[in-house]
Amino acid sequence: xxxxxxxxxxxxxxxxxxxxxxxxxxxxxxxxxxxxxxxxxxxxxxxxxxxxxxxxxxxxxxxxxxxxxxxxxxxxxxxxxxxxxxxxxxxxxxxxxxxxxxxxxxxxxxxx
Amino acid sequence: xxxxxxxxxxxxxxxxxxxxxxxxxxxxxxxxxxxxxxxxxxxxxxxxxxxxxxxxxxxxxxxxxxxxxxxxxxxxxxxxxxxxxxxxxxxxxxxxxxxxxxxxxxxxxxxxxxx
Numbered sequence: 001x002x003x004x005x006x007x008x009x010x011x012x013x014x015x016x017x018x019x020x021x022x023x024x025x026x027x028x029x030x031x032x033x034x035x036x037x038x039x040x041x042x043x044x045x046x047x048x049x050x051x052x053x054x055x056x057x058x059x060x061x062x063x064x065x066x067x068x069x070x071x072x073x074x075x076x077x078x079x080x081x082x083x084x085x086x087x088x089x090x091x092x093x094x095x096x097x098x099x100x101x102x103x104x105x106x107x108x109x110x111x112x
Numbered sequence: 113x114x115x116x117x118x119x120x121x122x123x124x125x126x127x128x129x130x131x132x133x134x135x136x137x138x139x140x141x142x143x144x145x146x147x148x149x150x151x152x153x154x155x156x157x158x159x160x161x162x163x164x165x166x167x168x169x170x171x172x173x174x175x176x177x178x179x180x181x182x183x184x185x186x187x188x189x190x191x192x193x194x195x196x197x198x199x200x201x202x203x204x205x206x207x208x209x210x211x212x213x214x215x216x217x218x219x220x221x222x223x224x225x226x227x
Contacts (some may be wrong), residue, residue, distance in 0.1 A: 002197075004155075027223040033214065035217070039197075041219075042217065042218065042219030042220055043201065043217040043219075043220075045214060045216070045217070048213075052150050054215065056214055080155070091156070092117075092156065093156075099161065100146065100158040101146075101158070101215060102158070103155035103156045103157075104155055105154070105155045106155060
């Protein structure tokens, strides 16, 4: 497809388990973002990859969260030892260098 | 912490009413201001990207203006329709040292248009 693709679209996991969320950006987009929205909250920045530069990880809420972007394309967001407060929709977006960003449909994570 | 403020937080209008929202941001190191529309159960969709002071953009019944010197942007919807119901987000991109940094999003204005 031509858009940003995220998987899984929905994930229910038990507290304490690890989860991996995947993002396939639009081909050729150099920038990739992860955001999340918890119930009743605004969009919360998590991490930003821009080309070969060091990622901006300043939004990761704890060391249980990590993300990587392999080959400048696909990105994986990993949450270790999930907690109930991690329940949210996790949105990935990509963009050409400094232009409009295009969002995926999100991965809805529920930690029970 | 960089604050991008949006007001009002929520708005309820009748079909046919015109409405506007505000996005305010720090004016230093400005690069671009984005507006997005986010409907429930969908992904945010870009409306406008504005870079120049005094910029005005229009898309159908929706338009936006930008003042980079005082740090605000207005989004206007003329003759609101129920399908305009969504959360409207603004986002700021700044020049971050020698690079152009990430987008800083406001919390959004949630618009509900009643038939």
